Amino acid sequence: MSNPNAPTPDHPPTAPSAIGHPGNGHPSTDHPPTDHGGVDQVLAGAPAAVEWPPADATVVAYDVSRSFGGVVAVSNVSVAIRPGVTALLGPNGAGKSTLLRMLSGQIKPSVGRVWVAGGDPRQDGEARGRVGLVPQQDGVFERERGIDIVQMAAILSDLDNPDERARWALDLVQMDPDLERPIGSYSKGMRQRIKIAQALVHDPMVIMADEPLNGLDPKQRRQMIDLFHRLGESGKTVLVSSHVLEEVERFGSHVVVIARGRLAAQGDFREIRALMDDQPSRVRVVCHEANRVAAALINSGSLVGCAVNHPGQIEVTTTDVRRFRRELTAVCADQRFRLEEVMPLDDDLESVFRYLVGGS
Amino acid sequence: MTQLSVLYRLLVRRQLTTGRWFLFGGFGLAAMAVAWAINRSSEGAQAATDVTEFIYLFGIGLMVPVIALVLASSSLGELVEDETLVYVWHRPVARWKIAMAAWTAAASIALPFTAVPLMATAAIASGDFTSVAATGAATALAVVGYSGVFVLLGLVVRRALVWGLIYLVVWELFVSRAGTGAAKLSINTYPSSVLSRLTDIDLPLADRAMASGIIVPIAIAVAGIALAGYRLRSIDVA
Numbered sequence: 257m258s259n260p261n262a263p264t265p266d267h268p269p270t271a272p273s274a275i276g277h278p279g280n281g282h283p284s285t286d287h288p289p290t291d292h293g294g295v296d297q298v299l300a301g302a303p304a305a306v307e308w309p310p311a312d313a314t315v316v317a318y319d320v321s322r323s324f325g326g327v328v329a330v331s332n333v334s335v336a337i338r339p340g341v342t343a344l345l346g347p348n349g350a351g352k353s354t355l356l357r358m359l360s361g362q363i364k365p366s367v368g369r370v371w372v373a374g375g376d377p378r379q380d381g382e383a384r385g386r387v388g389l390v391p392q393q394d395g396v397f398e399r400e401r402g403i404d405i406v407q408m409a410a411i412l413s414d415l416d417n418p419d420e421r422a423r424w425a426l427d428l429v430q431m432d433p434d435l436e437r438p439i440g441s442y443s444k445g446m447r448q449r450i451k452i453a454q455a456l457v458h459d460p461m462v463i464m465a466d467e468p469l470n471g472l473d474p475k476q477r478r479q480m481i482d483l484f485h486r487l488g489e490s491g492k493t494v495l496v497s498s499h500v501l502e503e504v505e506r507f508g509s510h511v512v513v514i515a516r517g518r519l520a521a522q523g524d525f526r527e528i529r530a531l532m533d534d535q536p537s538r539v540r541v542v543c544h545e546a547n548r549v550a551a552a553l554i555n556s557g558s559l560v561g562c563a564v565n566h567p568g569q570i571e572v573t574t575t576d577v578r579r580f581r582r583e584l585t586a587v588c589a590d591q592r593f594r595l596e597e598v599m600p601l602d603d604d605l606e607s608v609f610r611y612l613v614g615g616s
Numbered sequence: 617m618t619q620l621s622v623l624y625r626l627l628v629r630r631q632l633t634t635g636r637w638f639l640f641g642g643f644g645l646a647a648m649a650v651a652w653a654i655n656r657s658s659e660g661a662q663a664a665t666d667v668t669e670f671i672y673l674f675g676i677g678l679m680v681p682v683i684a685l686v687l688a689s690s691s692l693g694e695l696v697e698d699e700t701l702v703y704v705w706h707r708p709v710a711r712w713k714i715a716m717a718a719w720t721a722a723a724s725i726a727l728p729f730t731a732v733p734l735m736a737t738a739a740i741a742s743g744d745f746t747s748v749a750a751t752g753a754a755t756a757l758a759v760v761g762y763s764g765v766f767v768l769l770g771l772v773v774r775r776a777l778v779w780g781l782i783y784l785v786v787w788e789l790f791v792s793r794a795g796t797g798a799a800k801l802s803i804n805t806y807p808s809s810v811l812s813r814l815t816d817i818d819l820p821l822a823d824r825a826m827a828s829g830i831i832v833p834i835a836i837a838v839a840g841i842a843l844a845g846y847r848l849r850s851i852d853v854a
Contacts, residue, residue: 362702362854379849385708391854393699399629405703411622412707418617454703 268309268316268336268371309336314462314493315359320368322354329354332368333519335512337495341488343504344497346514347613352497353392353466355514359495360389360464373462373493385413388455392466392497394447398440402426402450403433406457413458425457426450430479444471452480462493469503481506505605513612520612528612529603530577535611536560537577541570541584542597549584549593556583571601619709623717624724626704627691631725636686643679644733650674651740667741668817671751672808675734676758681788681804683730684762685780688722692844693770702853715767715844719837723763731755750814757807761833764840765803771847793821800824806832 309316315337322330330351346352357363359370361377361384370376375383397405406425410418426433429449439447448471455463465484469477484507488494495512498504504511511528513520521528529537543549550562550570558580561573574580581598588595601607617625647670654666692714695701704714731752738744738751769783770776792802799805799821808822810829824832 357854361706363852364850381708381710384706387706389702389706391699391702393702393854395698395700397626397630397700397703400626408622408626409703409707411617412619412704412709414619414708 268311268313308334310338312338314339314373315464315495316371317355317359317365318369318371320355320358320365320370322358322363322366329517330358330365330514331517333514333517334368335519335522337493337512338510339488339491339493340510341484341494341496341508342510342512343507344495344512344514345499345501345504345609346520348499350514350613351517352499352514354517356392356464356466356495356497360387362389362391373460385458386461388458388460388463390451390455390463390465390468392470394444396439396447396450399438401438402431402435402442402446402453405439405450406453409454410457415458421457422453425453428456428483429453430476445473445476448472449476449480452483456487460492463487463495465494465496467498468496469498469500477503501606501609509605511605511608513609515613521608525605525608526603529608532608532611535602536573536575537603538601539572539574539577539580540597540599540601541572541595542568542599543570543588544568544594544596546570548591549587552587552591552593553580553584556587558583568596620713620717620720623704623709623714624721627718627721628725630694631687631691631721639686640683640729643683644729644736647671647674647679647733647737648740651737654741664742664744664747664815665817667738668747668750668811668815669819670741671734671738671754672811672819672822675730675737675751676754676807676811677789677804678784679734680726680730680755680758680807681762681784682781684722684726684759685766685777685784687726688719688763688766689770689776689780691718691722691767691770692848693776696771696851696853697774699854701851705848705851705853710845711848712841712845714848715841718770718844719763719767719841722767723759723837726759726763727756730759747815750811753814754807754811757810757830757833758803761803761806761836764837766840768840768844768847771844771851796821796823803833803836806830 313336317333317335319332319334320330321328321332333355344352344356358365359372361370361372364378373383373386374380377384377387403422403426406422407418410421415421423433429452431446431449431453439450442450448468452465452468455465469480472480484494484496488508496507509524509526511525512522541549546564546568550564553559553572554562558576559572559574563571565571572580577600584598587593650670651667654663654670658666692701695704734755735748735752738747766776766780769780773779788802788804792798792804805821806824806829808819809824810826812819812822813826813829
């Protein structure tokens with residue numbers, strides 16, 4: 257009889273063995289792991305979800321740490337990544353590349369365990385075969401042509417028509433498969449696209465890319481972001497690391513934030529923002545009779561601060577945006593004020609990132 | 617193409633650099649120059665003895681190990697250093713295949729660059745077929761054994777070339793020649809024994825049996841490939 261908790265390519269193990277630190281909110285062998293994916297680590301009092309890791313997670317790190325010599329690069333990180341595009345972000349030196357390298361199996365965690373697409377990527381060749389990796393390092397085999405590298409990847413992945421698959425993958429990244437020059441003569445952008453093509457040639461279930469947009473020009477960046485979006489929408493798990501927030505925001509709203517080697521947050525960054533009780537939200541309201549609206553709002557009780565900086569514009573600070581919106585609507589309806597615009601000022605990724613990283 | 621052949625092709629293409637052509641060619645030319653000098657200074661049985669001793673000292677004692685070291689230690693070692701190993705390592709490929717491809721690539725380049733000039737050396741100096749054949753056999757066995765050890769060394773230490781040279785000078789050239797016991801732990805003694813047995817010329821500390829002279833270098837290569845495959849399972853590739 258099969259073990260219902262046994263890991264499969266589609267379902268991560270629910271109770272990790274040989275790890276677990278009761279009391280620190282991480283999964284233990286004694287208790288089925290509960291949701292501790294970042295948000296509740298950062299935000300005390302956030303509600304715990306029912307299951308961790310989620311059943312559809314394809315990449316799971318159980319309490320992983322890694323140190324180099326005496327320096328701890330990543331400390332006690334547990335994350336679960338689901339299908340779709342997830343951005344791994346953090347400042348330079350925060351540990352995101354180390355985490356990505358552990359998740360992809362390139363380096364072994366000093367402590368903890370990784371489960372990717374059905375197994376440990378360091379030990380399980382089949383699991384590794386379901387992963388496409390775009391490594392950060394620039395070095396590619398300089399003397400080979402682009403198609404040679406992608407074909408080699410196809411052959412090493414045991415694909416039936418390596419030449420056909422290599423051409424398909426190069427077409428995805430808009431590279432000419434018949435380019436005769438060796439990679440040593442390629443621009444950085446071309447090398448980057450070869451790295452992406454070799455990662456996609458076997459149509460992997462999980463794609464991990466470490467700073468994949470480095471060296472690409474703006475047009476190529478847009479094309480690659482579109483490609484990653486399409487892959488995510490087709491049901492693949494795409495984990496992309498970047499330190500450029502503008503790029504990350506274009507990848508989507510799911511983020512894993514690493515700061516000083518620790519998990520700062522995980523999830524939809526707008527939801528993360530909504531849970532930051534200690535960081536009041538700023539909202540701009542554009543309306544007629546701003547002074548009267550402001551006076552009415554102050555009396556409503558949902559505000560921390562309120563200022564009329566420009567005629568017709570109120571900037572409010574609130575710890576409960578939803579309640580504020582309800583009260584604003586009620587005030588405007590009751591007193592027949594005309595509301596023109598309500599705009600959050602700090603629920604973008606940059607603000608969320610600044611709050612998370614600044615507070616770590 | 618199979619996984620093994622595509623890996624072999626990749627590794628062979630990386631190995632053949634201009635600098636190495638000159639280094640290896642230089643060794644061969646030096647050996648043949650000495651052969652010409654032997655040919656001029658002695659003849660017959662004496663020429664065969666002189667050239668066999670020269671091949672023992674210079675060919676199997678220095679040229680083969682150095683060429684095998686340069687090729688085998690860099691075969692996977694360079695991929696570790698420039699972090700390109702990940703492109704191969706991250707694929708669902710058995711680790712022994714990567715190690716085997718590295719050994720095959722190193723040995724298949726080292727063999728023509730050593731066996732051909734050393735056999736030519738024997739032919740020029742003595743013109744004796746037995747001497748030429750024995751040189752070919754001993755060189756091949758030395759390439760097999762040393763390549764196995766140095767493929768592993770390239771995965772285990774950084775700056776494998778330096779460590780390999782230290783090993784060759786300290787152990788193979790000095791310590792192992794201090795006595796029979798130490799010689800048993802030297803790779804050099806086994807192909808040298810084959811050279812000695814086939815030519816019937818006594819060489820210092822080259823008194824192993826023919827069977828062990830053949831089996832031990834092959835066993836060393838198999839062990840080196842197996843351990844390199846094991847090392848690849850636990851290595852960090854970034």
